[in-house]
Amino acid sequence: MVETVKWTPEGVVMIDQTKLPRTVEFVTCRTYEEVADAIRTMVVRGAPAIGVAAAMGVALGVVRTPAELLEREFPKICATLAATRPTAVNLFWAIDRMKRLYESLRGASAERVREALVAEALRIYEEDIAVNRAIGAHGAPLVPDGRSVLTHCNAGALATAGYGTALGVIRAAAEAGKRVHVFADETRPFLQGARLTAWELMQDGIPVTLITDNMAGHFLKSGRIGCVIVGADRIARNGDTANKIGTYPVAVLARENNVPFYVAAPISTLDLTLASGDLIPIEERPAAEVTHVFGVPLAPEGVAVENPAFDVTPARYITAIITERGVARPPFEESLPALAAAPQTEEVRP
Amino acid sequence: MVETVKWTPEGVVMIDQTKLPRTVEFVTCRTYEEVADAIRTMVVRGAPAIGVAAAMGVALGVVRTPAELLEREFPKICATLAATRPTAVNLFWAIDRMKRLYESLRGASAERVREALVAEALRIYEEDIAVNRAIGAHGAPLVPDGRSVLTHCNAGALATAGYGTALGVIRAAAEAGKRVHVFADETRPFLQGARLTAWELMQDGIPVTLITDNMAGHFLKSGRIGCVIVGADRIARNGDTANKIGTYPVAVLARENNVPFYVAAPISTLDLTLASGDLIPIEERPAAEVTHVFGVPLAPEGVAVENPAFDVTPARYITAIITERGVARPPFEESLPALAAAPQTEEVRP
Numbered sequence: 001m002v003e004t005v006k007w008t009p010e011g012v013v014m015i016d017q018t019k020l021p022r023t024v025e026f027v028t029c030r031t032y033e034e035v036a037d038a039i040r041t042m043v044v045r046g047a048p049a050i051g052v053a054a055a056m057g058v059a060l061g062v063v064r065t066p067a068e069l070l071e072r073e074f075p076k077i078c079a080t081l082a083a084t085r086p087t088a089v090n091l092f093w094a095i096d097r098m099k100r101l102y103e104s105l106r107g108a109s110a111e112r113v114r115e116a117l118v119a120e121a122l123r124i125y126e127e128d129i130a131v132n133r134a135i136g137a138h139g140a141p142l143v144p145d146g147r148s149v150l151t152h153c154n155a156g157a158l159a160t161a162g163y164g165t166a167l168g169v170i171r172a173a174a175e176a177g178k179r180v181h182v183f184a185d186e187t188r189p190f191l192q193g194a195r196l197t198a199w200e201l202m203q204d205g206i207p208v209t210l211i212t213d214n215m216a217g218h219f220l221k222s223g224r225i226g227c228v229i230v231g232a233d234r235i236a237r238n239g240d241t242a243n244k245i246g247t248y249p250v251a252v253l254a255r256e257n258n259v260p261f262y263v264a265a266p267i268s269t270l271d272l273t274l275a276s277g278d279l280i281p282i283e284e285r286p287a288a289e290v291t292h293v294f295g296v297p298l299a300p301e302g303v304a305v306e307n308p309a310f311d312v313t314p315a316r317y318i319t320a321i322i323t324e325r326g327v328a329r330p331p332f333e334e335s336l337p338a339l340a341a342a343p344q345t346e347e348v349r350p
Numbered sequence: 351m352v353e354t355v356k357w358t359p360e361g362v363v364m365i366d367q368t369k370l371p372r373t374v375e376f377v378t379c380r381t382y383e384e385v386a387d388a389i390r391t392m393v394v395r396g397a398p399a400i401g402v403a404a405a406m407g408v409a410l411g412v413v414r415t416p417a418e419l420l421e422r423e424f425p426k427i428c429a430t431l432a433a434t435r436p437t438a439v440n441l442f443w444a445i446d447r448m449k450r451l452y453e454s455l456r457g458a459s460a461e462r463v464r465e466a467l468v469a470e471a472l473r474i475y476e477e478d479i480a481v482n483r484a485i486g487a488h489g490a491p492l493v494p495d496g497r498s499v500l501t502h503c504n505a506g507a508l509a510t511a512g513y514g515t516a517l518g519v520i521r522a523a524a525e526a527g528k529r530v531h532v533f534a535d536e537t538r539p540f541l542q543g544a545r546l547t548a549w550e551l552m553q554d555g556i557p558v559t560l561i562t563d564n565m566a567g568h569f570l571k572s573g574r575i576g577c578v579i580v581g582a583d584r585i586a587r588n589g590d591t592a593n594k595i596g597t598y599p600v601a602v603l604a605r606e607n608n609v610p611f612y613v614a615a616p617i618s619t620l621d622l623t624l625a626s627g628d629l630i631p632i633e634e635r636p637a638a639e640v641t642h643v644f645g646v647p648l649a650p651e652g653v654a655v656e657n658p659a660f661d662v663t664p665a666r667y668i669t670a671i672i673t674e675r676g677v678a679r680p681p682f683e684e685s686l687p688a689l690a691a692a693p694q695t696e697e698v699r700p
Binding site for chain 1: 371372502535536537538539541544545548549552557558559560561562563564565566567568569571595596598599602603606640641643644646647648649650652653654655656657658661
């Protein structure tokens with residue numbers, strides 16, 4: 001299985017997701033600033049993977065900072081990593097978890113603090129894989145046998161520490177013997193579907209057909225799609241879900257054609273502090289992502305562009321939210337807080 | 351104004367729409383086979399422009415065929431041009447019109463036949479511009495002042511003999527003094543929105559913002575879009591409309607957000623022989639259009655692709671259809687045949 005992000009003695013090693021699938025290249029981030037840059041420029045992307053990378057970034061910053069400067073530097077390390085991307089809440093969740101541990105170690109030796117923070121980052125990494133397997137186990141029964149599943153963007157191994165959320169559900173269904181075929185939206189402008197999802201599924205031998213985003217409606221109407229499964233970057237208390245731009249249209253088209261629409265995400269993607277999706281900050285990314293592909297210009301020079309990286313799918317379009325602690329169904333205002341408060345299951349901490 | 355397609359002594363001259371906007375290059379088709387190739391490879395595209403090009407292709411074939419062979423060659427000329435693209439009905443409408451004229455001239459001299467067919471192709475060309483101006487005049491009152499209009503693909507001067515259908519309505523609204531801003535969907539895979547619509551509107555000084563197709567839902571939900579206007583490739587008797595892939599999702603999202611959705615098209619786009627859109631043939635185009643952009647690979651080698659070039663928007667999502675003879679409103683089963691049977695207005699034949 002592909003290793004999205006990995007802790008090594010040299011630093012945090014990531015597969016460069018801006019270059020896949022034509023070039024399989026690994027980047028070693030030797031400082032926390034390099035980890036922050038890698039998150040900002042989408043060398044690593046996907047809400048859970050960003051969380052893992054940020055935790056490792058905090059650990060790297062702590063390891064590389066002289067003991068006498070750590071007290072002063074630690075808040076800066078956390079702030080730099082938190083300022084990279086605004087929408088995915090897993091980033092803040094992971095940094096907060098590292099912060100809480102750091103604060104609980106006040107007075108401990110620098111050596112002890114370093115060891116503990118590195119161990120915590122590795123725990124977040126390992127937990128993420130276990131969480132994804134649990135999401136897969138809960139979600140697999142929802143995947144219809146012998147029909148197509150539509151997915152948008154990449155919520156796969158490359159978006160997580162491994163296995164994937166939406167693609168984890170698809171993998172678990174395939175492992176359970178279901179005949180699954182996937183329609184992958186190419187996912188402009190960054191092409192995560194064409195570059196990452198198609199690549200991952202082909203490596204696993206799961207049949208995949210690549211389509212442009214605007215074809216999803218046609219195939220949902222055709223009756224060939226049994227369900228939609230996507231990931232999430234942040235889920236508000238009422239179930240409204242921010243995910244990659246283009247998710248909301250797929251959800252509306254799924255409902256219009258009576259196709260179930262599932263969100264697969266870890267509990268760490270919940271933001272129970274937000275009453276609704278209207279409060280989720282939406283990142284605006286550079287125009288060049290829209291006007292150019294691999295450096296090739298597609299549009300007239302100087303054209304105005306808007307490039308919101310995410311949209312918000314209102315909860316009323318979501319059939320269910322698949323988490324590592326079970327499947328939440330509407331009304332999400334009740335089911336999500338209940339799941340968040342539930343004790344972790346054995347699947348989560350094996 | 352850009353000249354999309356033009357009759358010259360050397361042959362049919364077209365602006366090469368596969369190369370815009372970075373390269374403005376003209377192609378001269380010296381035989382009807384070259385015209386057929388240009389239609390198939392989308393050097394010229396857009397339902398009305400395809401109709402004009404096909405009419406000129408028939409005229410070119412007739413002019414270049416020795417008199418004694420014409421009787422045998424004429425059906426072949428028409429069949430070759432008709433076999434280029436299956437969805438846009440204007441292609442068949444234009445060829446049929448040339449055929450009917452040819453048959454009415456049975457017994458006339460070769461010289462007379464040639465002159466008449468060239469004159470007819472030029473008439474189709476000139477009528478198309480007048481038709482577009484009339485569509486613009488009928489549609490302009492529907493464009494809200496000071497709001498954004500969303501369009502998909504290119505239904506502009508480049509899709510017609512000139513002025514455009516959907517963009518003709520926008521141009522007419524701008525000429526009438528309305529403050530119009532356009533959101534242009536980039537329109538994967540062929541990028542007509544990014545390459546052609548943005549370019550046309552920038553040349554006219556009409557403010558345009560380029561977005562990816564999957565952002566349309568986000569902006570329709572935002573309340574910033576006052577109406578959607580698109581073109582059409584074939585409209586069935588009940589109003590179901592085939593247009594560029596991605597039109598159906600926009601229509602569903604417009605209705606979901608209470609934004610009017612207008613189709614702008616000439617009467618020649620109506621196919622009253624078809625009871626519904628289910629009967630419209632949908633062209634499947636080469637996979638390379640999806641996997642590559644300007645020759646640059648975007649996806650893993652060998653990935654499976656589907657590439658339907660059009661989708662069908664059920665009539666229930668369409669607020670009105672703007673034609674050169676007036677605006678058709680539901681029930682379209684009644685309004686469309688009535689418009690088709692109506693005498694042509696002064697606007698159409700000035």
